[in-house]
Amino acid sequence: MRVAVTGASGRLGRALIEALEAAPFTGPKGPIAWSRPEFDLDTLTVESVGALIERDRPELVIHAAAWTDVDGCAKDPALAMRRNATATGLVAEACVGYHAHLAVISTNEVFDGTRTDGQGYGPYDRRNPINAYGASKAEAERLASGAMFEDELMPLAIVRTSWLHGPPGNDFPAKIAAAAIRARAAGEPLRVVGDEIGSPTYAPDVAEAIVELIGEDELCPESELARYHHLVNRGRASRAEWAREVLRATAIDVQVEEVPASTWQRASTPPLWAVLEPTPLPSGEPMRHWRDAFADAVPALLRSLRQG
Ligand SMILES: NC(=O)c1ccc[n+]([C@@H]2O[C@H](COP(=O)([O-])OP(=O)(O)OC[C@H]3O[C@@H](n4cnc5c(N)ncnc54)[C@H](OP(=O)(O)O)[C@@H]3O)[C@@H](O)[C@H]2O)c1
Numbered sequence: 618m619r620v621a622v623t624g625a626s627g628r629l630g631r632a633l634i635e636a637l638e639a640a641p642f643t644g645p646k647g648p649i650a651w652s653r654p655e656f657d658l659d660t661l662t663v664e665s666v667g668a669l670i671e672r673d674r675p676e677l678v679i680h681a682a683a684w685t686d687v688d689g690c691a692k693d694p695a696l697a698m699r700r701n702a703t704a705t706g707l708v709a710e711a712c713v714g715y716h717a718h719l720a721v722i723s724t725n726e727v728f729d730g731t732r733t734d735g736q737g738y739g740p741y742d743r744r745n746p747i748n749a750y751g752a753s754k755a756e757a758e759r760l761a762s763g764a765m766f767e768d769e770l771m772p773l774a775i776v777r778t779s780w781l782h783g784p785p786g787n788d789f790p791a792k793i794a795a796a797a798i799r800a801r802a803a804g805e806p807l808r809v810v811g812d813e814i815g816s817p818t819y820a821p822d823v824a825e826a827i828v829e830l831i832g833e834d835e836l837c838p839e840s841e842l843a844r845y846h847h848l849v850n851r852g853r854a855s856r857a858e859w860a861r862e863v864l865r866a867t868a869i870d871v872q873v874e875e876v877p878a879s880t881w882q883r884a885s886t887p888p889l890w891a892v893l894e895p896t897p898l899p900s901g902e903p904m905r906h907w908r909d910a911f912a913d914a915v916p917a918l919l920r921s922l923r924q925g
Contacts, residue, residue, distance in 0.1 A: 730888020
């Protein structure tokens with residue numbers, strides 16, 4: 618199975634390449650990494666993606682590239698639509714043209730976050746994004762489905778995840794640790810949003826889960842129109858709970874003051890209930906708890922703090 622990954626130098630992209638390199642089904646040639654500039658969301662066309670597929674002959678394309686700066690997307694929604702939605706539609710058209718299967722990586726932000734029954738969003742809950750990034754990703758899902766089902770049915774997977782962290786850092790834990798060090802130096806508490814709840818998820822775990830699904834032919838089976846997956850670490854946490862876990866793991870002693878998201882000035886409005894209900898994996902085992910996954914990320918976080 619030849620697998621190509623777009624956005625291969627991003628957080629999830631690099632985890633995917635690493636997991637695919639260890640997967641027996643990718644064979645001696647291994648996975649195909651597509652990054653900028655050969656794969657550029659701003660300039661790609663059906664033809665340019667088709668040329669890459671013709672050159673590298675993937676049977677499956679995992680489209681992980683996206684403009685993930687949610688506040689940037691809020692400031693320029695038209696650019697967000699072009700980079701995240703239109704480009705995904707073009708990638709899907711190219712996949713159809715060359716009979717490649719497609720997995721589109723998506724997000725909890727396609728949901729509005731207003732669910733109040735304590736359950737996570739299920740794969741077939743109604744998309745209702747409340748910000749430009751979520752709208753662009755929801756439209757990406759819609760355009761991919763439209764293209765993949767137009768003439769002939771090409772297998773499609775929509776893989777949603779949330780609150781990703783992991784190498785190369787500069788993620789929520791790294792930002793919290795840096796902010797905590799500044800707060801401690803200033804003798805102030807660390808203010809963290811307490812009413813935004815989600816599923817913190819370790820990118821390498823998502824990559825492993827995708828590899829498991831491919832290996833068992835469960836990512837985008839031929840027999841189905843589209844398979845929706847929610848790949849998140851088990852459990853849930855508020856931003857403040859996650860921050861406390863970061864402070865505990867890094868031994869940074871500073872008081873956390875919980876503040877409501879409504880008082881946090883930012884361009885984008887995040888969905889307050891960002892919890893996804895995990896979908897089953899072939900092994901029958903759920904992905905591990907987010908606290909266990911985060912423990913694996915701590916050594917790299919500590920190393921980066923020590924290096925300043
Ligand atoms: N981060 C999260 O919390 C989260 C949550 C749910 C879903 N997701 C989804 O997961 C996927 C991977 O996200 P991530 O966390 O790995 O994000 P990331 O680290 O920002 O990676 C995004 C990738 O897309 C590439 N990219 C950005 N703009 C591009 C452009 N104009 N042309 C070509 N490539 C471009 C980046 O290339 P460079 O490396 O060259 O910048 C990078 O490789 C995305 O589809 C995202 O929507 C992320």
